[in-house]
Amino acid sequence: MNIKPLGDRVVIKMLEAEEKTQSGIVLPGTAKEKPSIAEVVAVGTGILNDEEKKEEIKVGDKVIIAKYVGTEIKMDGNEFTVLALKDVLAIVE
Amino acid sequence: MNIKPLGDRVVIKMLEAEEKTQSGIVLPGTAKEKPSIAEVVAVGTGILNDEEKKEEIKVGDKVIIAKYVGTEIKMDGNEFTVLALKDVLAIVE
Amino acid sequence: MNIKPLGDRVVIKMLEAEEKTQSGIVLPGTAKEKPSIAEVVAVGTGILNDEEKKEEIKVGDKVIIAKYVGTEIKMDGNEFTVLALKDVLAIVE
Amino acid sequence: MNIKPLGDRVVIKMLEAEEKTQSGIVLPGTAKEKPSIAEVVAVGTGILNDEEKKEEIKVGDKVIIAKYVGTEIKMDGNEFTVLALKDVLAIVE
Amino acid sequence: MNIKPLGDRVVIKMLEAEEKTQSGIVLPGTAKEKPSIAEVVAVGTGILNDEEKKEEIKVGDKVIIAKYVGTEIKMDGNEFTVLALKDVLAIVE
Amino acid sequence: MNIKPLGDRVVIKMLEAEEKTQSGIVLPGTAKEKPSIAEVVAVGTGILNDEEKKEEIKVGDKVIIAKYVGTEIKMDGNEFTVLALKDVLAIVE
Amino acid sequence: MNIKPLGDRVVIKMLEAEEKTQSGIVLPGTAKEKPSIAEVVAVGTGILNDEEKKEEIKVGDKVIIAKYVGTEIKMDGNEFTVLALKDVLAIVE
Known part of the structure; x- marks a missing residue:
């Protein structure tokens, strides 16, 4: 199954906390805050x-x-987010 | 009877929960939340x-x-939604 | 007497509940809700x-x-609504 | 004395209730509601x-x-309203 | 001393109540309401x-x-108002 | 040290109350109100x-x-304001 | 690791209070206020x-x-801010 976002939108999958710790990038605040680093899937x-x-x-x-x-x-047991390209702040390389 | 949406609008019919479970796509939250997967009818x-x-x-x-x-x-006993194309986030294939 | 709407406006007359039941189109909710099907008169x-x-x-x-x-x-004992074309969602045929 | 509205504005004078009853046009609601039928004076x-x-x-x-x-x-004892053309809904003929 | 308004602005000086009574133009409401007739000074x-x-x-x-x-x-003891041309409704002749 | 405003902005320095009294320009209201006359510095x-x-x-x-x-x-002990050109109402000559 | 801001955005790093005192630039208010001088990093x-x-x-x-x-x-233990170029008021030289 496939999601094809319309217009200037992208579909992203939030990365697990472990991945983010590895990469050294975390968001400020408590551990309960929703992470804001994700991978583009569409x-x-x-x-x-x-x-x-x-x-x-x-x-x-x-x-x-x-x-x-x-x-x-939610798709195939995973959670995704559909959002506008203008709401993507930056790319981490 | 037919609905002809004006301008950049579409008419959709929400899909039943069964169909959505089959396709493996559900929205996060409780089962009482309104589903957001639909089929375009006009x-x-x-x-x-x-x-x-x-x-x-x-x-x-x-x-x-x-x-x-x-x-x-409601038309012919079915519920439909008229909405702008810009409010359609993505197409599921 | 005549109403000539200015700009991109139309004048409509709400259809009676009977007519709507006939055509099979009703709005969801209680019977007290204001109907939203109308006929264009100007x-x-x-x-x-x-x-x-x-x-x-x-x-x-x-x-x-x-x-x-x-x-x-109200005109000649009837109620009408003046509204913008962009607020007309769809035409029922 | 004369009022010359600027830009896309018009000056109107609300019509008396008697005139409106004559013409058969009244606004819905109680008799205390402000009438909304007027004559363009500039x-x-x-x-x-x-x-x-x-x-x-x-x-x-x-x-x-x-x-x-x-x-x-108020001008010369009469009340007038200055408003934008886009707020004139329709002309009654 | 001089005020030079920028862009599409004008500077006006509110007219005294006496002048307005003379000209026959007053605003509706109590006498304590701020008058809205003024003279353009820049x-x-x-x-x-x-x-x-x-x-x-x-x-x-x-x-x-x-x-x-x-x-x-306030300038040289007088009160003035700086406002956009679009907020000038009409000119009284 | 220098401030270089970006885009259509200017940097201004509020003038002291004494200067304003001298020039005969004061804002209406109590003496505690913030003065609104300033000099452009960038x-x-x-x-x-x-x-x-x-x-x-x-x-x-x-x-x-x-x-x-x-x-x-604050810069070098002085207070400045960075603002858009469109928020400058007028120039006093 | 690198941050590549999208569109007309920049990434900045807030300067420490010590640096700002040195340069003579501080923001008005109490010492607890968030500083607003920063260095562009992307x-x-x-x-x-x-x-x-x-x-x-x-x-x-x-x-x-x-x-x-x-x-x-937060990245590599440092805090950064991603913001639009239009929210950068001025450059200090």
Whole structure:
């Protein structure tokens, strides 16, 4: 099964806390705060069809996202978030 | 009887919980939460007349929609929702 | 007496509950909720002068409108609503 | 003395209740509600200089206006309202 | 000393109540309400450099302004208001 | 040390109450109110690179600003405010 | 590890209070207030690809930012803020 985001949206999967500790990147605050580092799993056609946007983000990128944005969905037992490209703050390399 | 949405709107029909379990897609939260997976039953002329938008969505597509959007109507005993294309987050294939 | 809506507005007349039951279309909720199916009785010159908008709506169309939109007026003993074309969600055929 | 509205504004004078009963047009609600039928007494230069807008409204037109819009003034013992053309809903002929 | 408003702003001086009674124009409400008739004392360069706007307003014009707009200042013992041209409703001739 | 405002911003320094009394300009209200007359100490490159904006304001200009706008900073013991050109109401000459 | 901000965003690192005292720049208020002077550590591609924006800001610049803007992240034990270029008020030289 596949999710194809519409317009300038991406689908991301939040990374587990362990992964984030490994990479040395954590968000400030208590451990109960929702992590904001994620991996891109799908990119909308509005992005794929735009030369400039296509260079900014691609499947597999690790991204930092703004809090409280996007819509969460569950698929095949995993949780994903659909959000607008403009709510992706940065890519971690 | 037929519903013809105006402008960039679509008409969708929420899918039953059974169908969603089959497809493995459910929304997070309690079982009482309103499901957000739906099937497109009508597409507005504003979409049909726009080459780019027409490729994004068509009747029969399974879509994920943002919560709390659109207007519900009942027709021939079924419930439908009329909503803007921009509130369709993604298509599930 | 005649009402000529300005700009991209239309004037509609809410249909009686009986008519709606006949056509099989009702809004969800209690019987006390305000019906949202109406008939177009006048179309603004902003619509008549625009080829694309003129094809979308015309006098006599049965329309579904968003709740809580438009301004109600009484004329010759009947109640009408003046509202923007963008608040007409769909046409029922 | 003369009022010359700026931009796309018009000046209107609310019609007396008697006139409205005569013409058969009243607003829904109690008799204490402010009437919303008025006569145009001045049209702004932004309208007069625009071919399309000039055709929509002219001095002497009977108009239906949205509630709670415009600014009231008194001149020579009469009350007038200055409001934007976009807040004039329709013309009654 | 001189005030030169920036952009599409004007500087106005509220007229005394006596003047207004003379001219027959008063605002509705109690006598304690702030008067809204004023004289233009300076016009911004954004207006002076625009042929269309320049024709709408000039120093010396008597104007009706919306309530609660603009910023008040005192200069040489007089009170003035700096406000945007769009908040000038009409000119009284 | 130097502040270089970005875009269409300016940096201003509020003038002392004494200066304002001298020039005869004071703001209405109690003496505790924050003064709104200031001197421009830096002009953003977005203004310097725009012929029209460059003519409107320059370092050394005495300006009247809207209340509650801009961000205050301290530098070398002095207080400054960084604000957008659009929040400068007028220049006092 | 590297952060690559998307669009017209920059990543900044707040400067320690000691540094700021040295440079003579502090924000008004109590010592507990969050400092608003920072150093740019990364510049988004939307800025790098725009000739005009590229001249306004670069890595290493000391900047003054508006309060309460941006999203904080921790990386390699340091705290950073991702924010839009439009929220950078000025550069301190």
